[in-house]
Amino acid sequence: MFQRIPILAKLLLFCFMFLSIFTLAYNVYSKPDDAQNPGKIGGEKLFKANCAGCHLNGQNLIKKDKPIIGSAKLKSKELFSELLNHPPKPMPEFKNITSNPDQLDALYKYVLSLKKK
Template identity: 35%
Template sequence: MISLNKLKKILTVTLLILTLAFAQVITNAQSAIADTATTPATATAAEVFSANCAGCHINGSNIIRRGKNLKQKALKKYGMDSIANISNLVTNGKGIMPAYKDRLSEKQIIDVSAYVLSQAEIDWK
C-alpha cells in the first residue's frame, strides 16, 4: 500500500511533467505558426502582439507561468519595466519563451515592447 506522502510526491512529479510537456507543446505550436505566417512590416504594435504574443500572454496574463505575466507589478519585479529590457527579452527569448529576432523586425520588437508597457500602465483594459 502506498503512503499518503508517497502518493502526494508522485502526483506532484506527474503534474510537473505534464506542465513541462504542455509548455513544450505550446512553444512548438508557436514556432510552427510563426514559421508559416509572417507578420507584415506595416502591422501595428497591437497586431504584432496579437499575432505573436497573445497565445501565451492574452490580456497581459501568462498561461504557462502565472507570476511571469505582463502586468505592471510583475514587469517591475523582474526588471522588465523598460522598452530596452522587454525588447532584449523579445529579441533573444529566455527559458521557454522563444526568441523573435528572426520573426520580427527590430522596429516591430521595439513597438511591441512599448505596447506592452502602455497596456501594463492601464492594466490591460
C-alpha cells in the same frame, strides 16, 4: 457576332465583367495600411500574432506568477528587446521583431498599454 449570342449569355458575360472590375477596384483601393507598408505593423497585431497564445491580456498562461503586466522587463525598451532576444524557456526568441525597430517600438508601446486596460 455579338448579335448571335443569346441574351442569357450576354447577361452572364456582363455580370462576370462587372464583378471582375469591382473585385479589382476593391483590391486596389481597400488594402489596410499594414498591407501597403509591410514594415509598419501595429503593436496589437504583432502581439496577437506572436504573444497572445501565452500572454493573453498581458498575463502569463505558462507561469501564472510572472505576468507581463508590471514586469521589470518593461522598464526600458532595451530590457524588453533583450527579453525577446534571449527569453526564458519555453518562450521562443523573437529576433524577427527586435531586428525591426518599428515593430519593436510598436510592440513595446502596445505591451505598456496593457496595464492601463
